[in-house]
Amino acid sequence: MAEPQRPPGGEAETEVMTVNIGPHHPATHGVLRLVVDLEGEVVRDLRPVIGYVHTGIEKSCEDKSYWKVIPFVERMDYVSYFFQMEAFCGALERLVGLEIPERAKYLRVIFLELNRIHSHLVWLGTTGLDLGAVSMLWYCFRERDRILDLFEMAAGQRMHTRYFQVGGVIEDIPLGFEEKLRSFVADMPVRVGQYLDLLDRNEVFLRRTKGTGVVPRERLLELGVTGPLLRAAGEPWDLRKTFDYLAYPRFDFKVPVGTVGDNYDRFRVRLAEMVESTRIVEQALDGLPEGPFIADDRKYVLPPRSELSTSMESLIHHFKLVTEGYRVEPGEIYYAIESPRGELGCFVLADGSAKPARVHFRDPSFVNLQAFRDMSVGTYVADMICSLGMLDPILGGVDR
Amino acid sequence: MRARQLRARDMLRGDLEGEELERHVEEKVVMTSFERMLGWARSNSIFPLTFGLACCAIEAPIAVVGSPRYDLARFGAEALRASPRQADMIILSGRVSVKMAPVVRRLYDQMLEPKWAVSMGACSSSGGMFSNYAVVQGADKFMPIDLHIPGCPPRPEAVLYGFNKLQRKIQGNPDQGWRARYGAAGTEEWARGGPRSAPSAEGDEAYLVARELIGA
Amino acid sequence: MPDAPGLELIRGEIEQDHPGAVVDTSFAQERAVLVVDAAQVLPVLRWLRDSPGQGYRFLSSLHAADYLPAEPRFAVHYELLNRDRVERIGVKALLADPAVGDQGEGPRTDTLARPQAPPGQDPQSDLPQIDSCVSLFPTAEFQEREVFDFFGIVFRGHPDLRRILMPEDYVGWPQRRDFPMGGEPVTFTYNERNYG
Numbered sequence: 001m002a003e004p005q006r007p008p009g010g011e012a013e014t015e016v017m018t019v020n021i022g023p024h025h026p027a028t029h030g031v032l033r034l035v036v037d038l039e040g041e042v043v044r045d046l047r048p049v050i051g052y053v054h055t056g057i058e059k060s061c062e063d064k065s066y067w068k069v070i071p072f073v074e075r076m077d078y079v080s081y082f083f084q085m086e087a088f089c090g091a092l093e094r095l096v097g098l099e100i101p102e103r104a105k106y107l108r109v110i111f112l113e114l115n116r117i118h119s120h121l122v123w124l125g126t127t128g129l130d131l132g133a134v135s136m137l138w139y140c141f142r143e144r145d146r147i148l149d150l151f152e153m154a155a156g157q158r159m160h161t162r163y164f165q166v167g168g169v170i171e172d173i174p175l176g177f178e179e180k181l182r183s184f185v186a187d188m189p190v191r192v193g194q195y196l197d198l199l200d201r202n203e204v205f206l207r208r209t210k211g212t213g214v215v216p217r218e219r220l221l222e223l224g225v226t227g228p229l230l231r232a233a234g235e236p237w238d239l240r241k242t243f244d245y246l247a248y249p250r251f252d253f254k255v256p257v258g259t260v261g262d263n264y265d266r267f268r269v270r271l272a273e274m275v276e277s278t279r280i281v282e283q284a285l286d287g288l289p290e291g292p293f294i295a296d297d298r299k300y301v302l303p304p305r306s307e308l309s310t311s312m313e314s315l316i317h318h319f320k321l322v323t324e325g326y327r328v329e330p331g332e333i334y335y336a337i338e339s340p341r342g343e344l345g346c347f348v349l350a351d352g353s354a355k356p357a358r359v360h361f362r363d364p365s366f367v368n369l370q371a372f373r374d375m376s377v378g379t380y381v382a383d384m385i386c387s388l389g390m391l392d393p394i395l396g397g398v399d400r
Numbered sequence: 401m402r403a404r405q406l407r408a409r410d411m412l413r414g415d416l417e418g419e420e421l422e423r424h425v426e427e428k429v430v431m432t433s434f435e436r437m438l439g440w441a442r443s444n445s446i447f448p449l450t451f452g453l454a455c456c457a458i459e460a461p462i463a464v465v466g467s468p469r470y471d472l473a474r475f476g477a478e479a480l481r482a483s484p485r486q487a488d489m490i491i492l493s494g495r496v497s498v499k500m501a502p503v504v505r506r507l508y509d510q511m512l513e514p515k516w517a518v519s520m521g522a523c524s525s526s527g528g529m530f531s532n533y534a535v536v537q538g539a540d541k542f543m544p545i546d547l548h549i550p551g552c553p554p555r556p557e558a559v560l561y562g563f564n565k566l567q568r569k570i571q572g573n574p575d576q577g578w579r580a581r582y583g584a585a586g587t588e589e590w591a592r593g594g595p596r597s598a599p600s601a602e603g604d605e606a607y608l609v610a611r612e613l614i615g616a
Numbered sequence: 617m618p619d620a621p622g623l624e625l626i627r628g629e630i631e632q633d634h635p636g637a638v639v640d641t642s643f644a645q646e647r648a649v650l651v652v653d654a655a656q657v658l659p660v661l662r663w664l665r666d667s668p669g670q671g672y673r674f675l676s677s678l679h680a681a682d683y684l685p686a687e688p689r690f691a692v693h694y695e696l697l698n699r700d701r702v703e704r705i706g707v708k709a710l711l712a713d714p715a716v717g718d719q720g721e722g723p724r725t726d727t728l729a730r731p732q733a734p735p736g737q738d739p740q741s742d743l744p745q746i747d748s749c750v751s752l753f754p755t756a757e758f759q760e761r762e763v764f765d766f767f768g769i770v771f772r773g774h775p776d777l778r779r780i781l782m783p784e785d786y787v788g789w790p791q792r793r794d795f796p797m798g799g800e801p802v803t804f805t806y807n808e809r810n811y812g
């Protein structure tokens with residue numbers, strides 16, 4: 001527990017000052033506004049004010065046919081866009097009862113894990129910048145550019161690739177992708193070791209992160225916190241291991257778990273996750289099966305273009321899918337996956353028409369933000385900034 | 401090259417005279433107007449404001465300014481400033497929501513003249529794909545924007561190209577490349593209050609000619 | 617997920633303690649849902665969380681949906697998770713819209729123009745009400761505020777019920793189905809010049 005410094009001998013008059021941090025502030029990881037009650041430098045109360053990048057994505061989705069929703073929901077949590085695509089496409093596939101082919105499952109896993117590494121790199125770079133370790137930004141973004149090159153090679157766009165579609169992925173990976181990915185995978189553990197070397201023996205970094213921002217595990221569970229925050233507190237809960245979705249049960253990977261639950265544990269858990277993701281990508285590449293990359297069901301999946309000139313039925317399917325889109329029987333589904341920040345859940349309500357009646361995302365950053373108050377009350381302002389960095393909120397997901 | 405070196409050495413020693421001195425001065429000293437020099441200095445030392453709203457913020461300022469591959473420092477703009485009072489240029493990277501618009505306007509007002517605003521990406525230029533109750537359909541609606549960069553998100557090269565165009569605009573020399581190539585001079589769209597914001601007969605005629613040229 | 621017979625067993629046990637709470641069950645696409653009456657949602661949640669055999673102690677998600685034109689119009693969904701057995705169960709609390717007139721003429725269309733009453737204070741308020749489960753699951757705090765912000769559903773007993781994502785003085789409940797999508801046209805100078 002931190003206490004404000006008092007002058008020796010005699011009572012000092014103190015008052016609680018309310019300070020507004022943000023929404024424009026170099027350290028708020030997006031447009032987060034914090035109204036902080038400070039006594040000296042100790043945080044007494046904290047109220048996050050959010051909504052500054054609320055885009056009405058969930059409402060917009062009600063107006064679009066199902067495949068047009070995919071680019072919309074991608075842009076919620078704008079650093080881990082493949083995860084939103086997987087949550088929505090997976091939810092629809094379960095709602096409709098569509099099985100995706102094996103190759104598509106493996107490809108999805110490869111891209112999801114690459115996106116996890118990408119998200120953790122962005123986190124590490126920006127958090128290092130917040131804490132004063134400015135060179136982390138440059139190193140992490142060098143790696144990040146390599147990942148974005150891979151995305152661009154496969155999908156044509158660096159971010160927001162709309163690569164997953166209902167039924168599989170939109171395109172197969174091109175020639176040369178595998179070699180480039182293998183060289184990246186070989187380099188990545190070395191790089192993570194270099195990041196550890198940079199930060200792990202830095203006295204300032206260790207003093208700032210060790211012992212700060214501790215929230216007990218039960219309180220985190222009460223607050224609904226999932227992801228690396230929960231794992232750093234000692235709870236080995238990872239949806240990739242507990243719910244078998246896609247091809248995760250076939251891969252051998254560990255789930256890093258911390259002990260104390262302070263900011264240092266969160267940092268180490270995420271770095272270890274980067275290495276584990278690299279291993280998953282490697283195993284997925286080794287075991288990548290041949291076959292179709294998207295399901296065959298013409299009711300939901302576009303036929304290949306080569307067929308359009310020969311088969312009238314394909315033309316009709318293509319026309320119907322592109323103009324109106326497919327209709328989904330009335331029903332509801334909730335499907336959750338493990339995104340880099342925690343449990344990302346997607347709720348889809350279908351009412352029989354070609355447009356969803358309700359799309360809701362249970363965003364992990366939105367729920368994790370409730371733990372921020374517990375992390376910071378009673379600590380210094382500087383520790384609060386450190387906790388904010390280690391909390392890793394992405395305001396696009398918080399505000400949707 | 402060697403002759404020039406020798407001449408420079410002579411000048412420093414005070415040995416150049418007459419015609420040689422004049423020739424040396426012609427080669428070495430640039431005569432220009434004060435405004436142009438000021439424009440050149442301003443455009444090459446822009447202080448951007450650290451301001452990221454949404455997805456475009458990951459591409460720039462972070463990937464463009466803070467990345468070793470697409471480096472904004474080579475244009476002299478690496479000194480990011482957190483306080484609007486010390487910044488020159490605000491890059492609106494991301495969708496401007498209804499709740500954020502007054503905040504952005506206040507930030508823009510706090511910046512000192514001369515200042516430039518760059519609207520990066522489709523969302524801040526025109527609301528992007530989000531045509532709904534929560535996003536301001538273009539930051540133009542509440543603040544003057546000097547440059548729009550299209551894309552969702554724009555490639556870092558596009559941002560750098562836009563940045564170059566902004567530099568030329570600051571120098572008072574906006575790029576007219578493609579209009580000259582297609583004979584479409586006179587079809588520029590100017591914001592209200594600009595020199596050509598009122599409809600003109602030449603503008604409309606040139607527009608029709610351009611449409612014919614492209615076969616529309 | 618509890619399978620279909622397991623779901624019926626749960627329903628039977630809840631009926632013994634709280635008769636009339638569970639209105640329906642639904643088991644589709646391997647997802648078990650208990651449809652409950654909104655007035656009794658807290659006892660059902662407490663039973664699911666605290667009963668020795670159940671132990672659904674983790675609230676994954678709290679969200680609402682607008683089923684216009686079906687009646688009852690709103691439903692608040694609770695996604696519960698039992699982490700020991702790794703099972704999910706959904707609880708769907710149905711809420712009618714009190715703004716519907718007695719003659720059944722449909723929801724009032726002038727609710728957008730009228731200033732809204734402070735939440736929970738006006739008993740005559742025509743906003744649907746349901747008990748807040750923050751006392752059971754503290755994670756519901758932000759999520760209930762979000763449901764209030766977007767649908768106008770008042771949670772009785774919430775410590776701090778006010779808008780969270782829209783500006784504080786916003787009028788209207790954006791994610792209701794009868795709220796317009798919004799968005800004004802973009803100002804292209806060509807349009808302004810030629811079409812006013």
